[in-house]
Amino acid sequence: MEDVETRELRYFVAVAEELHFGRAADRLGIAQPPLSRAIRRLEHRLGVELLERTSHGSRLTPAGEVLLAEGRTALDAVAAAARRAQRAGPKACLVLAMKPGGDAGLLPAILAAYEQSPDALPVEFAFSIGDRGAMLRDGRADVGLLHHPQNDLSGLATEELVVERRVVALAESHPLAACDELRMADLSAEEIPRFPEAARPGTGPLVGDVGELMQLVALGRAVALVSESAALRPHRGVVYRPVLDATPATLVVAWAESSRSREVAAFVTAARRAASEEASGTS
Structure with a gap:
């Protein structure tokens, strides 16, 4: 044939x-x-x-x-x-797909470790709140920082970096903002935003970037479950409260299963090293 x-x-x-x-x-x-x-x-x-x-x-x-x-x-x-x-041509680079702020504070250490590798390339960033997995699958990006189980990781190889608790972002005026801690049942009637590639879709408005998401939260039009490190990035009119029984978010470094790139392998090694040093307190 x-x-x-x-x-x-x-x-x-x-x-x-x-x-x-x-x-x-x-x-x-x-x-x-x-x-x-x-x-x-x-x-x-x-x-x-x-x-x-x-x-x-x-x-x-x-x-x-x-x-x-x-x-x-x-x-x-x-x-x-x-x-x-x-991208492997004369101006070769490594494209990193990530959500703005979605690195659990590890990115500076990852980049510093990666730059020490003889296989390192200049890193370019592709920021997205809901398209990172697709970017890796279709070749728009080489490596990414994603979250499990929140993101669709099909067709991707991954390495776990850090597990974070989840918190809920609320408008300062929201009735639940008066609570010190919450459970998922407390959020059952709330509008949870939908993300384009989420493994578990929400019920609320479709959002495409962090600014849009936090604007909706500040206006009281939605609440958002986010990683604990997000609480370190203040947004006007938004407060964060822990959700005790929310599924944790595992930050992973991800890449296409078919990739045989030395540059990607070097970045993954750097990410593992940074996460290990952060966990041991030696970073």
């Missing part, structure tokens, strides 16, 4: 997601007849039917469902490889 080309996969994924050849052709910027012929050729070469054509559109066959899932993964891997190759 001949190899499947990237272009063919891209065409098929578009049709499979749209389930309509006309809409898929518009999305791809090509005419519908050559798109239909390309899918027919792909089916002929694979020896399976991928789509059932109907008068109202199309639907995937079992073989089509498999190729859609695997095709998406393959296209993502190709895009990630291209991005990583570009």
